[in-house]
Amino acid sequence: MYRCSNAAYQANPVFGLLNLNKPAGWTSRDVVNRVERLVGPARAGHAGTLDPLATGVLVVCVGTATRLIQHVQRLPKRYVATFLLGRRSPSDDVELEPEIIADAPRPSIEEIEQAIPGFIGDLNQTPPIYSAIKVAGQTSYNLARQGESFSLPPRPVTVYQLSVIRYDYPELVLDIHCGSGFYVRALGRDLAASLGTGAVMSGLVRTAIGQLRVEQAVAAEALLETPIAERLISPRLLFKDEECLFCNEAELEELRFGRPVTGDCPGPGDGPWGVIGPDGRLAAMVRLKPDGKLWPKHVFEHAHC
Structure with a gap:
């Protein structure tokens, strides 16, 4: 295992970005914890949470590059998202057991294509109640798990491009190019609602943040194989x-x-x-x-x- 020693850090402080491919089942914090064990005493922080079921680009800022986290979070993002139509769940994904909607309509590909333009541009989106948004000092997902009744106000978001990659009912796969603060789960929920049905997100891959793409990302599990400095990307690329x-x-x-x-x-x-x-x-x-x-x-x- 390669790790940065205190003496090495003092002589040459770590500074840069890691473009990591988060595996399914890991939290974003799990990834940061692994990085911090390798770069300590330098700090590390991720620039945009991915849910445990999601994979793909997770940018981790290291050393004083943690000051760039907000800048990275504002960059455009791209996702490939998979939804199951005719279902609903409180979390808008399969984290909680989905309920199959009785006699749910089966929209045609033509109906889906006709609905998509209504979800492109500057929109107001209601976040899922199972999210990290704070309500009275607590995260909304904690309140939801405690059975509290509350609602989240809509927030402005931007979708630059939205298209269908594949549709084979009940599975719908979308390519999404969006701005910061966008909830992909909520897109599936709202698109399905406009078609008279429901949807849950069953898979998500973040394929890009700004110019950082999943094709160039390093598997988080492979961080132990080479010195971390060899993996660092210059923030100049941002x-x-x-x-x-x-x-x-x-x-x-x-x-x-x-x-x-x-x-x-x-x-x-x-x-x-x-x-x-x-x-x-x-x-x-x-x-x-x-x-x-x-x-x-x-x-x-x-x-x-």
């Missing part, structure tokens, strides 16, 4: 050139000391934006303040395990 500022060594030194720099913002709003240093690596994140200057939000150390 940013397109047009989303970044490029700085020289003098400007980077100013940011390291917590001082602002001047420059043209790469887009509307106040950021944050990535700052690329002279070596081509992600050096910092900056925000535009009312004084018209770009102030450091995060400054990163670059190193290896």
Whole structure:
């Protein structure tokens, strides 16, 4: 087993991303726990929960790259989801025993295709009650398991693309390209409801987060086989050139000391934006303040395990 020692970490702090393929049956926390055992004393955190039944891309940020978790969470995501029509469950998936709906209609592929455009674009989606959303300080899934009666308000979400991969009743497989905060389980529930029936999610693969794809992901079980530094991905890959500022060594030194720099913002709003240093690596994140200057939000150390 390969592990980063304290001495090695102090000399070269770990900094980067892991694109991991989460196996079915593992929680996202299980994956992070395994990473932390390998990179300690560096911190690690995942950027977007996958349910235990799901597989696919789980991005784990390591070291000071944990400051990028919110940025990764905002990136577009892609899923292949499998639903069973004519069924329902409190969790909207097969985690809880589904109930078969008596005399449920069997929608045709043409009816499904006609309904799909209504689920593309900017939408309001009601999350499943079995979710990690907090209600009065408790996660909604804990409240649901305790038998509490409550409802969750709809939340704005975005679906960029939605298409049918395969349909053989009761199984429906969809390709979904969506923004952050989107619940795939709820899509199946709502699409089925629009067709006069119910649906539960029986399988889910997250195939991409931003530019990080499942084809390049490392199996979480294989982390013990090689030094973790060999698996780390540069956070530079999270940013397109047009989303970044490029700085020289003098400007980077100013940011390291917590001082602002001047420059043209790469887009509307106040950021944050990535700052690329002279070596081509992600050096910092900056925000535009009312004084018209770009102030450091995060400054990163670059190193290896």
